[in-house]
Amino acid sequence: MKSSPVHPVHLFLGLAIWAAWFVVLYGGLSVGCTIAPPDSEEQAGTWINGAIVVVASLVGGYLLWCAYRCAQASSQAKLQRDNRLGVFISKTAAAVYLVSSIASLALGVPGVLLPPCV
Amino acid sequence: MFGWFTAVLVGVIALWLFAIKRSPGKASAAHLRKVQKRWIIWGGLALPVSTITVVLAFGLPLGQRMLPQSSPEGGELRIEVTAHQWWWEVNYPDSGISLRNELHIPAGRPVNLHLTSADVIHSFWVPRLGGKLDAIPGHTNILRLHADEAGTYRGQCAEFCGRDHAHMGFTVTAHEPSDYQQWVGQEVSDE
Amino acid sequence: MSEYAQAQNRERQQRLERVWGNLPGWGALAAVNHTTVGLRFIATGLMFFLVGGLLAMLIRTQLALPGQDIIESGLYNQLFTMHGTVMMFLFAIPVLEGLAMYLIPKMIGTRDLVFPRLSALGYFCYVFGGLIVLSSLVLEVAPDAGWFMYTPLSSATYSPGPGSDFWLLGITFVEISAISAGIELVVSILRTRAPGMSLNKMPIFCWYILAMALMIVFGFPPLILGSVLLELERAAGFVFFETAGGGDPLLWQHLFWLFGHPEVYIIFLPAAGIVSTLIPVFARHPLVGYRWIVLSIITMGFISFGLWVHHMFTVGIPHLAQAFFSVASMLVAIPTGIQIFSWLATLWQGKVVFHLPMLWIIGFLVVFVCGGLTGVMLALAPFNWQVHDTHFVVAHMHYVLVGGMLFPLVAGLYYWLPHVSGRMPSDSLGRWGFWLFFGGFNLTFLLMHLTGLLGMPRRIYTYEAGLGWDWLNLVSSVGGFIMAIGVAVIVVDIVLHFRFGKRAEQNPWGADTLEWAIPMPVNTFNFSSLPSVDTRHPMWHTPRLVESIAAGEHGLADVQALRRDIYGSDATTGKLQEVVHLPTNSWLPLMTASALAALCVSLLMKAYLLAAVFTIVALGLVLRWGWENGAHPRAAPTDHNEAGAPPLHSRTFSGPGLWGMVVGLMADGTFYASLMFGWFYLWTAAPEWTVPAHDSVTLLPMILSGLVLTVAVIAYCHLVKGLRRGFAAHLGARLWLIAALGVGHWVLLAGQLVSAPLAPTERAHDAVLVVILLYLLLHSGLAVIFTSLQAVRARLGYTAVQLPYEPVVIQPFWLYTLGVYWVSFVAFVLLSNAWSVG
Secondary structure, three states, X not given: OOOOOOOOOHHXXXXXHHHHXXXXXXXXXXXXXXXXXXXXXXXXXXXHHHHHHHHHXXXXXXXXXXXXXXXXXXXXXXXXXXXXXXXXXXXXXXXXHHHHHHHHHHHHHHHHHOOOOO | OHHHHXXXXXXXXXXXXXXXXXXXXXXXXXXXXXXXXXXXXXXXXXXXXXXXXXXXXXHXXXXXXXXXXXXXXXXXXXXXXXEEOOEEEEEEOOOOEEEEOEEEEEOOOOEEEEEEEOXXXXXXXXXXXXXXXXEOOOOXXXXXXXXXXXXXXXXEEOOOOOOOHHHOEEEEEEEOHHHHHHHHHXXXXXX | OOHHHHHHHHHHHHHHHHHXXXXXXXXXXXXXXXXXXXHHHHHHHHHHXXXXXXXXXXXXXXXXXOOOOOOOHHHHHHHHHHHHHHHHHHHHHHHHHHHHHHHHHHHOOOOOOOOHHHHHHHHXXXXXXXXXXXXXXXXXXXXXXXXXXXXXXXXXXXXXXOHHHHHHHHXXXXXXHHHHHHHHHHHHHHHOOOOXXXXXXXXXXXXXXXXXXXXXHHHHHHHHHHHHHHHHHXXXXXXXXXXXXXXXXXXXXXXXXXHHHHHHHHHHHHHHHHHHHHHHHHHOOOOOOHHHHHHHHHHHHHHHHHOHHHHOOOOOOOHHHHHHHHHHHHHOHHHHHHHHHHHHHHHHHOOOOOOHXXXXXXXXXXXXHHHHHHHHHHOOHHHHHHHOOEHHHHHHHHHHHHHHHHHHHHHHHHHHHHHHHOEOOOHHHHHHHHHHHHHHHHHHHHHHHHHHHOOOEOOOOOOOOOOOOHHHHHHHHHHHHHHHHHHHHHHHHXXXXXXXXXXXXXOOOOOOOHHHHOOXXXXXXXXXXXXXXXXXXXXXXXXXXXXXXXXXXOEOOXXXXXXXXXXXXXXOOOOEEEEEEEOOOOOHHHHHHHHHHHHHHHHHOOOHHHHHHHHHHHHHHHHHHHHOOOOOOOOOOOOOOOOOOOOEHHHOOOOHHHXXXXXXXXXXXXXXXXXXXXXXXXXXXXXXXXXXXXXXXXHHHHHHHHHHHHHHHHHHHHHHHHHHOOOOOOXXXXXXXXXXXXXXXXXXXXXHHHHOOOOOOOOHHHHHHHHHHHHHHHHHHHHHHHHHHHHHHHHHOOOEOOEOHHHHHHHHHHXXXXXXXHHHHHHHHHHHHXXXXX
């Protein structure tokens, strides 16, 4: 997040990252199962499950950090008078990042429970 | 599930109607904002999140159990089903039996159906024996069928497949294990 | 105001009327005004709704009793296919688009949408496409493979008649109209808001429409791609969905639902926007949780793209992958929940005034929440396996679509009727209509859940007696007819009100948004002067707003040089940036749409030579259209003594055209990405995928062609950079040079297409490759034509250092062309080779 945290791009960047993660997850799963299917097909706990959990926590963690950045920016923006737009954007962006973070982690949950390729 | 969902439905509607009838008292702006936040957080966030969590917690493992895994003791019966416009071709690779629009299975024993199609997409469905699975040309999908009791079950194509889609029915007859062996013997000797 | 000032003001308004008005008589067909076009969209959509409803009545008649033979199977299949198609493509989306086109400029305080001729083109494409689809029913060759057109049932082998072609061509035609409306709405909302209307002061309806329009831009291209591929397979025998040769029927399902699920939300969002607009007005209280709602709109817009596979739970996808889509499908319940409780809180805080539209809003709540809850159940894969493709899903879907779209739409129609007619709808007849419709609806569809749970599959034209479905179906049919009577009452009510309704006063409902500052019934130029905005509720918080607008106390009060002028403003802050001058009435949209319709019909008749002729005619018309644009003296006449601040948009670097181009390229990019998805999907998942033994294209000419293109694009970027710095020596000559480089690239690439040993009718690999090559050729060809035209315009003085608008618009197109070229190169030449070696 190099650009200023009140830039409107943050209104959707979090969910764009979520979407990318979703695509990677779904595509990666089919490719992973085609190229290197894990030995024990019927239990969770294969290398694919591991990868899903690790990447899910990385993406979720990063988005959480972004949410924190935006929340901080909003309390700074509050100090300036007449910056209602700045407060609006940064607060909404913080919520969007938070939602994306939760959604990204939620996608990882089935990865803990289910075998990958059946 | 149905009970809880009906309760949510009735609850939300009742709240709305009450909110419309109700006349707001005088309250400070800060108090108002607190009330609003409470509505959104409890109703809009907490309620759906908890419902989803519960539903998923039950649903995901349930779906897992319905998968056609090879059970430790083995011994599933394998039946190959090929869908055609507008009939079902049924083959028993173990015994070489071929049937048309009827399946015979042993009760109390899991059966794996290997589904495919010779023309368009069809879907194999016996409402009382569980979920449906599509028969797709070029693909083979495996459906686990498990009849607890002997009897005759009605089945039907569930994916729209053209002119006679409505008439693409079949029957599944589940036999007691001993009767089933007898049936197999009879079919094999007939051929 | 003195009498003299009043007369002056009247004359001023007449000048506005002359410039903004439609042509008289048949000239109305040349109208481009958003009010006119929006109303035409709505009226036409409602007509198609009646047709779709009629088809539904026929279906219910057939299903009323078991074993009936009123309608035979073939006709029944046509009926339900057309019912779904008409309701989804010809009613739901166009009506909501029309409503958005009508309302958005009025809500954001401006006079028209930003590309008026595109609005008109969209309308004509919609009408012609719709008529083509409907004509198939009259000719008794209507598509009969379901509105989802699953392959291989819809492919040439199993649907040999022209039905599927009617669907594929007609619907693609309608979708072009949807995408053009989507692009236009996005750019209008972002760039032409009233000065001072920053993002946080935008009416909430605009957020909903912004999300809907962007979703159209990203959601429709996959289906257009699917339709193009399927039509190529049907007409030319290319392999995409046939298993033999390396295609896969499931690819169609992916492409279809990649569009199909977002589409449900494309329909739901604007309807929810109506609810969010109406509730605060009738509750006399600002919307609670504006920021929460914006959050849920954005979230919905994204998450709805991650649900498509839940329509495909029974095709045999790995369980873990299904679980991802289960989770995503359930996540979407959260933003819905937030909105419902925000509305509840608004009603809670406010003092509710009860009018007819509120009745429909309550109907919406009951029906939609019910549909949403069954939706959560369906998202659960094991439950879905049981009820998928049964009448349970039919019931669920109608609860969501009728509840989530039709109820709010009717609420909105009643609410905005006075705006159009200047008269109030009647309360008593309207109530009758509501209760008949609401009662009939629930009678039909509530019991249908049970029918489905008892195992009745969808899309069967008849059923046997004694399966427990008999009385349920009969009740559903009776309910359906009650619902139809309800619709008739509503139609009568609305028609009568135009004649007998009592005159509405200004802002009859006491609303807060700007559209009610316009005199009623509506005029052609909306605001007689363009106000600035400093609050989210201008009609509540700005005193004397209506009077001061009418008196011409705000911006652009008088006509300049007979131009149609509006303000352009900053996308985020809403600060005033430029004056955007819009084109006036034009016959070009009608002519272009007619040429496209003729193209469509000749494809249907398989008259390919004729089709080629009409393609050239259409292209010529589009270029003619683009010619009268930018700084062309007919597009932007100027007074010599006109003050230069704010500048005319054709004198700037970031006019709406650039935004339109970028949003258009997003749609184009989605089309390309879907094609890439199809390529990788077939590669990894098609059961009989084969790669030709030898290289399909030759490496060296491909690299050479790419390098020439790269040089052309670098030169073009250099040229635009120079323009930005005020340097434009030899502008025309340099443009010609770039065009020449483009031609060199094109010839090299076309040579590859001709000389490569491709067998698209035998191998899916080659079929995809041919499509990609054609796609690349189309883009670089267009870039060359645009650039050559710019060179001519530079000579004529329409493009110059002080008129840099158009070269800037074309720059993203060149960059995009370059990007897709190299991406395709890597995907097809390098990756493909590496794969076959490894």
